[in-house]
Amino acid sequence: MKRTLPRAPIALILVVLMSQFLGFVAPALAQFGDFPQNGQPGPPNEAVFAMVMIVMAIAFAIGLGVAIVICVLLSGCYSRIPAQFRLMEPGMVWLMLIPLFSMVWVFFVTARLSKSFQNYFNAHGRTDVGDCAQQIGLWYSICTAACLVPCVNYVAGPAALVLLIIYLVKVMGLKNQIPMGATS
Numbered sequence: 001m002k003r004t005l006p007r008a009p010i011a012l013i014l015v016v017l018m019s020q021f022l023g024f025v026a027p028a029l030a031q032f033g034d035f036p037q038n039g040q041p042g043p044p045n046e047a048v049f050a051m052v053m054i055v056m057a058i059a060f061a062i063g064l065g066v067a068i069v070i071c072v073l074l075s076g077c078y079s080r081i082p083a084q085f086r087l088m089e090p091g092m093v094w095l096m097l098i099p100l101f102s103m104v105w106v107f108f109v110t111a112r113l114s115k116s117f118q119n120y121f122n123a124h125g126r127t128d129v130g131d132c133a134q135q136i137g138l139w140y141s142i143c144t145a146a147c148l149v150p151c152v153n154y155v156a157g158p159a160a161l162v163l164l165i166i167y168l169v170k171v172m173g174l175k176n177q178i179p180m181g182a183t184s
Helices: 007-033 046-080 090-097 101-123 134-146 153-176
Strands: none
Touching: 046 090, 046 101, 046 153, 090 101, 101 134, 101 153, 134 153
């Protein structure tokens, strides 16, 4: 029986994400209410407000799309590992969509995925896989958390992106070494 994530938590996560997004955006957009005209405050400039909202909505949609793709890929890796070797269920990866909580949860997801791969390959006598990208996952998690620090985020952000790509390539390679439907 295949276990999938119920639709209700996904809808709840999307509602939480939108409320977080609007909570951060509303104060920033409040400044567009009064533009001086001839030294006097004037009516809001609806065109600028609409443009800012559209750009922010597009950026949010792209960011959410990337986060969903990452969750799908990591969940697929967990799904390929037989249940007795997994340290986390595939559905737990989706908690990475929760804002701010994901900064901590990413440490658990990457470390447990690497350990799960190690458990599987060690049980099959394979020692050629090394640490199963555990160090890269750790550094990716550290860079992701460092993105919260002002000025450090200019270096940590691109580093996190590069490390994420390397991590995903490595774990997808490990996933492909496990036969589909493996049970032991």
